[in-house]
Amino acid sequence: MSAAAATHDEHHDHGPARGLMRWVFTTNHKDIGTLYLITALIMFMVGGAMALVIRAELFQPGLQLVDPMFFNSMATLHALIMIFGGVMPAFTGLANWMIPIMIGAPDMALPRLNNWSFWLLPFGFVLLASTLFMEGGGPAAGWTMYPPLVLQTGAALPFTIFSIHILGISSILASINIIVTVFNMRAPGMSLMKLPLFVWTWIITAFLMIAIMPVLAGTVTMLLTDKFFGTSFFNAAGGGDPVLYQHLFWFFGHPEVYVLILPSFGVISQVIPTFARKPLFGYSSMVYATASIGFLSFIVWAHHQYTVGMPIEGELFFTYATMLIAVPTGVKVFNWVSTMWKGAMTFETPMLFAIAFVVLFTMGGFTGLMMSISPADLQYHDTYFIVAHFHYVLVPGAVFALFAATYYWLPKWTGRMYDERLGQLHFWLTAISVNVTFFPQHFLGLAGMPRRIADYAVQFAEFNAWSTVGAFVFGFAQLIFVYVIIKAIRGEGEKANDEVWEGAREHGLEWTLPSPPPYHTWETAPEIH
Amino acid sequence: MATKTAYYLPHKASHPIFGSIGLFTLLAGFSNYLNGSPAGATMMWVGAAILIYMLFGWFGTVIRESVAGEYNDQVDASFRMGMIWFIASEVFFFAAFFGALHYARMYSVPWLGGEGSALGVETHQYLWNTFESVWPTNGPAHIGGKEGGHFEAMSAWGIPAINTLILLSSGGTVTWAHWGLLAGNRGQLIKGLIVTVALGLLFVALQAFEYHEAYTEMGLTLGTGIYGSTFFMLTGFHGLHVTIGAIILAVVLLRSLKGHFSPEHHFAFEAAAWYWHFVDVVWLGLFIFVYWL
Numbered sequence: 001m002s003a004a005a006a007t008h009d010e011h012h013d014h015g016p017a018r019g020l021m022r023w024v025f026t027t028n029h030k031d032i033g034t035l036y037l038i039t040a041l042i043m044f045m046v047g048g049a050m051a052l053v054i055r056a057e058l059f060q061p062g063l064q065l066v067d068p069m070f071f072n073s074m075a076t077l078h079a080l081i082m083i084f085g086g087v088m089p090a091f092t093g094l095a096n097w098m099i100p101i102m103i104g105a106p107d108m109a110l111p112r113l114n115n116w117s118f119w120l121l122p123f124g125f126v127l128l129a130s131t132l133f134m135e136g137g138g139p140a141a142g143w144t145m146y147p148p149l150v151l152q153t154g155a156a157l158p159f160t161i162f163s164i165h166i167l168g169i170s171s172i173l174a175s176i177n178i179i180v181t182v183f184n185m186r187a188p189g190m191s192l193m194k195l196p197l198f199v200w201t202w203i204i205t206a207f208l209m210i211a212i213m214p215v216l217a218g219t220v221t222m223l224l225t226d227k228f229f230g231t232s233f234f235n236a237a238g239g240g241d242p243v244l245y246q247h248l249f250w251f252f253g254h255p256e257v258y259v260l261i262l263p264s265f266g267v268i269s270q271v272i273p274t275f276a277r278k279p280l281f282g283y284s285s286m287v288y289a290t291a292s293i294g295f296l297s298f299i300v301w302a303h304h305q306y307t308v309g310m311p312i313e314g315e316l317f318f319t320y321a322t323m324l325i326a327v328p329t330g331v332k333v334f335n336w337v338s339t340m341w342k343g344a345m346t347f348e349t350p351m352l353f354a355i356a357f358v359v360l361f362t363m364g365g366f367t368g369l370m371m372s373i374s375p376a377d378l379q380y381h382d383t384y385f386i387v388a389h390f391h392y393v394l395v396p397g398a399v400f401a402l403f404a405a406t407y408y409w410l411p412k413w414t415g416r417m418y419d420e421r422l423g424q425l426h427f428w429l430t431a432i433s434v435n436v437t438f439f440p441q442h443f444l445g446l447a448g449m450p451r452r453i454a455d456y457a458v459q460f461a462e463f464n465a466w467s468t469v470g471a472f473v474f475g476f477a478q479l480i481f482v483y484v485i486i487k488a489i490r491g492e493g494e495k496a497n498d499e500v501w502e503g504a505r506e507h508g509l510e511w512t513l514p515s516p517p518p519y520h521t522w523e524t525a526p527e528i529h
Numbered sequence: 530m531a532t533k534t535a536y537y538l539p540h541k542a543s544h545p546i547f548g549s550i551g552l553f554t555l556l557a558g559f560s561n562y563l564n565g566s567p568a569g570a571t572m573m574w575v576g577a578a579i580l581i582y583m584l585f586g587w588f589g590t591v592i593r594e595s596v597a598g599e600y601n602d603q604v605d606a607s608f609r610m611g612m613i614w615f616i617a618s619e620v621f622f623f624a625a626f627f628g629a630l631h632y633a634r635m636y637s638v639p640w641l642g643g644e645g646s647a648l649g650v651e652t653h654q655y656l657w658n659t660f661e662s663v664w665p666t667n668g669p670a671h672i673g674g675k676e677g678g679h680f681e682a683m684s685a686w687g688i689p690a691i692n693t694l695i696l697l698s699s700g701g702t703v704t705w706a707h708w709g710l711l712a713g714n715r716g717q718l719i720k721g722l723i724v725t726v727a728l729g730l731l732f733v734a735l736q737a738f739e740y741h742e743a744y745t746e747m748g749l750t751l752g753t754g755i756y757g758s759t760f761f762m763l764t765g766f767h768g769l770h771v772t773i774g775a776i777i778l779a780v781v782l783l784r785s786l787k788g789h790f791s792p793e794h795h796f797a798f799e800a801a802a803w804y805w806h807f808v809d810v811v812w813l814g815l816f817i818f819v820y821w822l
Contacts, residue, residue: 116545218625230752239668239755
């Protein structure tokens with residue numbers, strides 16, 4: 001086979017350009033993937049620092065460190081930065097690095113567009129971060145930006161809205177590129193049902209983003225016109241409704257949480273088979289489960305609004321539809337466990353994070369199921385219970401998947417094995433501290449502590465103190481992660497061979513390439529068996 | 530023209546960064562303008578100029594590469610898929626505003642008028658108990674409009690009906706131009722495109738006239754309650770897209786005059802035509818739900 005044989009042309013050299021401008025003008029999927037990943041890492045640190053400001057203030061009841069307005073800004077920006085700056089760019093970086101390699105393509109389908117989708121991000125974040133220095137401070141109405149509260153934002157409002165537009169354009173362009181790459185650039189013989197699961201989960205994610213990012217753009221545009229151009233979309237006096245905003249926002253927002261978690265499912269489905277030394281159990285059911293979750297994500301949005309006053313039919317529909325999601329998610333969890341069943345398992349750092357993901361994400365899923373029941377949610381709504389729930393699915397969920405992915409592929413990217421002892425230390429510190437941080441928040445929520453408030457009643461003091469201690473250990477443990485990455489990039493540590501992990505060759509095309517892979521890979525399509 | 534076997538990979542992209550700088554300057558300028566800063570407007574124009582420069586440069590590069598035969602059939606397929614999914618994202622952008630219109634007409638306005646379950650009854654009773662649910666409306670507080678909050682709604686059977694005919698015909702003429710292109714008949718291609726662009730511009734002109742009437746005679750503005758909001762945001766974004774579509778078609782016309790397209794190789798033409806049909810279909814939705822029903 002090898003359709004695109006090596007008739008390759010003369011007009012380009014095979015290495016990267018020299019100098020710093022390489023990174024500004026690059027069209028290479030590996031360069032762009034690296035840019036995305038490094039940006040995401042920096043954003044994690046920035047967003048994490050904001051989380052520590054929040055936790056430090058909540059260490060004791062009473063107001064001690066920051067004023068409540070700034071606290072609210074921190075809560076708002078922590079969420080926006082972690083979602084749009086941390087998790088999404090990190091997974092897009094993984095997609096850029098790995099998808100062309102995994103499907104046997106020479107690069108992403110639209111390399112110039114790929115450059116733009118990355119280079120929109122830093123400008124979006126500058127726009128967002130600049131609001132902290134403006135009259136009235138940063139946005140402080142929560143990342144969900146509900147009107148009418150958000151319309152009281154000072155000079156920051158238009159900047160926040162336009163930064164969301166820029167980040168949205170970036171996500172849409174990246175999604176288009178990923179879809180086109182997978183559907184048009186696969187090596188001959190790489191049929192859809194042979195795609196690695198990471199690629200599959202990304203296709204579904206990309207479709208979700210193409211559907212929801214424009215809706216978010218339209219919705220925040222309505223906020224802008226309500227504030228500055230006299231429209232009445234969210235103003236009942238003019239015939240509109242603030243609740244309309246919530247419907248529009250969560251039509252974006254619910255699929256958005258699957259945008260954050262589906263690629264995590266993909267990563268875990270790559271890591272577990274490698275370290276269990278078995279093929280993934282139930283591959284096709286994984287694909288269908290991912291697609292089902294993608295579909296269901298569009299018809300459950302109003303479970304975020306049970307307390308806002310919906311007709312009873314709505315409450316019932318959204319309760320049942322939400323509970324349905326447990327079915328395909330359960331399929332996935334059982335498949336991961338079955339993959340490990342009787343596997344010849346070893347427990348290197350990526351596998352540890354993957355196993356912790358399966359356990360802790362499932363717990364986050366269960367608390368989600370509790371809140372899907374609308375009468376029960378009346379109790380949990382806007383308390384620390386929901387904070388605990390979504391941090392369980394996002395931190396030991398999405399973020400652990402990112403840790404697993406980094407340790408799994410770092411030797412491939414850099415050609416150097418990471419320091420396994422440091423990796424294990426990072427894992428145990430992280431896995432313990434994440435539970436110390438978030439587990440007590442379940443109890444706080446059930447006892448009635450409201451979220452997004454800088455102060456609280458004294459009976460919540462003890463659990464909050466625990467949570468803060470956990471958060472600081474968690475935060476500083478991530479410096480180990482940064483150190484491990486820097487060491488590998490600087491070329492310290494043992495050289496990694498092509499396969500990196502024993503038997504990995506069976507689990508994906510990336511392990512048949514040298515470590516690190518050459519600047520251009522699969523200029524001649526690989527043979528797929 | 531598909532002369533290369535390998536997939537074309539550009540090795541340096543200098544336009545995207547200008548795109549980012551331009552967009553950033555434009556939007557930071559707009560934000561400053563909205564916050565009442567005097568430098569805002571200037572910044573906006575500078576940003577827009579950078580963005581336009583970027584678009585000329587980027588599209589110019591792609592056109593030169595296409596004419597030089599760098600793009601094989603696989604590259605062509607990438608462009609096609611890319612355009613389709615871009616249009617899909619645009620559909621969802623409009624869906625947000627259609628969704629708002631639907632919600633206002635089916636839920637928020639009837640509830641304010643006391644319909645529905647206990648929810649509507651109480652809303653009505655405690656907020657504005659004299660408000661009757663009607664459409665079109667500028668809400669219980671009669672926001673905007675002429676004196677006393679009065680305004681006229683836009684009738685479907687004047688300019689909007691004519692505009693429907695214009696836009697549907699332009700969908701036909703662009704297809705006729707495509708037939709000419711496929712048959713190698715350049716005269717038909719160019720005539721078809723000229724008529725299409727002209728119809729597009731006529732549509733925009735009539736729309737501008739309609740807006741002028743609304744603002745000066747009918748008391749109907751962007752600020753006229755939920756009716757004015759949905760009316761102008763939906764038709765406004767649509768009009769913007771018609772304008773963009775007409776500009777794209779005009780570029781395609783210029784390229785046709787230069788003989789850039791062959792019956793086998795004319796992605797740019799088809800992309801423009803798809804975009805035009807998309808704009809057409811959105812208009813049908815507008816005509817039915819905004820003007821007619």
